[in-house]
Amino acid sequence: MALDVSKLGLPYFSLDAAAVDKSPSEMVITDNNGENYYIVNREVYEDGPQQQGYKIVVNEGE
Numbered sequence: 001m002a003l004d005v006s007k008l009g010l011p012y013f014s015l016d017a018a019a020v021d022k023s024p025s026e027m028v029i030t031d032n033n034g035e036n037y038y039i040v041n042r043e044v045y046e047d048g049p050q051q052q053g054y055k056i057v058v059n060e061g062e
Helices: 015-021 042-046
Strands: 027-030 039-040 055-057
Touching: 015 027, 015 039, 015 042, 015 055, 027 042
Parallel strands: none
Antiparallel strands: 027 039, 027 055
């Protein structure tokens, strides 16, 4: 099943920019290529991106 990327919002192309924009309750994840970064909450992450191989690069609270 393909991931509905519309749930992820617009991608960031810089990890630093995504990390600055996220709130303490959100995390930054990246795609398999490590080229795009997305700010999501844990519920969104566990509902699809996690199964598609997206990795957490900045956890909540960081």
